[in-house]
Amino acid sequence: MDLALLDDTLAAAGEPAFRARQVWRWAANGAAGYDAMTDVPAGLRDRLRSEVPFSTLELVREAHASDGTVKALFHTHDGRAVEAVLMRYRDGRRSICVSSQSGCPLTCTFCATGTMKFGRNLTAAEILDQVLHFRRIEPVDHLVFMGMGEPMMNFGNVIAAARRLPDVGITHRRTGISTVGWVPGIRRLTETDLPIRLALSLHAPEDTLRSQIMPVNERYPLAEVLAACEAHYERRRRQVFIEYVMLAGVNDGYAQAVQLAQLLDPRIYKVNLIPYNPTDSVYDGSSRNAIDAFKAALEEHGLRATVRLTRGRDIDAACGQLAAKTAAA
Template identity: 80%
Template sequence: MDLDLLQRTLDELGQPRFRAKQVWEWAARGAAGYDAMTNVPAALREELAARVPFSTLEVEREALAKDGTLKVLFRTADGRPIEAVLMRYRDGRRSICVSSQSGCPLTCTFCATGTMKFGRNLTASEVLDQVLHFRRIEPVDHLVFMGMGEPLMNLDHVLAAVERLPDVGITNRRTGISTVGWVPGIDRLAASPFPVRLALSLHAPEDALRSQIMPVNDRYSIEEVLAACERFYEAKRRQVFVEYVMLKGVNDHHAHAVGLAQLLDPRIYKLNLIPYNPTGSYDGSSRDAIAAFRAVLEEHGLTATVRLTRGQDIDAACGQLAAKAPA
């Protein structure tokens, strides 16, 4: 729900300040609506239902994968498309991937969101409503800002959402924020009080190739980005996850693996190789190619994991549902 509108409405109705906390606590526990809030007066519940929509988002489409992954395309009150995904794991984890912007201004060439027109930053309430949608289905315990948009370009609203996530069941230490390498945002995140994880989308070991894949590299070079990540590590003492999407014939050669191993200090970085969920721009590297790439990394002293691919049968890659939806 729009938490600012909620507080203004309660103030207009002359309600005590604790009412907003009561309403939020019910929502954070997965309440389906105002009717469930038994310690809030019935007349006030009716007033809130009429004046403050229970969610800032409308569900436009849902898709459920064979592996249990659930993807939702939402629309904001002003018609902007955004996506979020619930990933269910066999060990019991329930992780949510949320968006921080509608569209993205940074046009990474492998990303479906990058082909969309940038809309706007999301508010903290719109971020939280993605989470609350899934919380109403089942308890959740992990979250990544790895959906549509660059979270560090909307850091005020992202951190305002992060502050409330523990109420929903997601601690800050189980919250990850992914960036393409937005250096001012990395430094601001390092200075914040929240012990979140940082993930860097790197995808190439040298500047020319990275600029081809990710135009933001023309603004912040690999050297500048890694220096910022190392400042984050010094401030938080939390390793940085490096995401590396495997693109067939583009960034998956032997020389790329060697260059990556020489670039990354294993004390500071954990490397995650990502099988590509095709969006039309590239082909994904084969399993054999990914295995060979990983072997070269390990020969040179850098440990890498391969991300478990989820939701391929429902267009789970970021931006795919929104890119196919009518404007």
């Protein structure tokens, strides 16, 4: 829902200011459309239906995984493809992974989104409408900006959407932004008033290998990225999560684990090892034994690590797999 358009339409209709809050409250609580808003006058509902689309996105299709994960493919008003994912966990958590761009201008070599043609930044309304789509299915309580695109390159719209999330049921402390290391965005997040979690996609313990995997490293090398993350920690006093995708024979050796542990201050960082999810890249995923050995090596050297639970792999909804394959060319 385009909330600026909603405000303008209500103002033009001479409606009191509380009407916008009333409509937004219904939407944030999962209303299926204007017809559900029973305390909004019927004539006004008709006007809103004709002048303010209930969503800025058109749902093209949904895919449902065997583990309960749901992936939604949307089109924007100008035909841009966007994917978002709802992940259901046994402990009751309902987490959403949302996109901040259609496609991605950065070309991380393991990520399917990087193979798409970059479209554009999404508006705050288009980001929020991904969330509202899933909220209409069931209550949600966690969110990460980790879908298509680099959220720090669309910082203003990402933060504008994030400010609305508590109304939907997702607190700022249960919201995370994942970045490849876009330093200006990390610095801007540090200066905001929102206690949003920061996650850094690292994937290598030294610059040469990281530049091969993630060309953005040539623009913002490790020392600069980690300095920005450490400044964030100094101000926020919240640990930074390190995402490290496990690539067989590339970044999963014992020596690399030791190098990573020596690079990262355990007071500041916690590592999340990510099993590689198949895309059309040149990589193979590390074996479970290799992942376990890498984790053990990190912990031997004092660095906490977890292994991410993969969700939605069978519908190409897992980490690194979003590529809008069903979108029109």
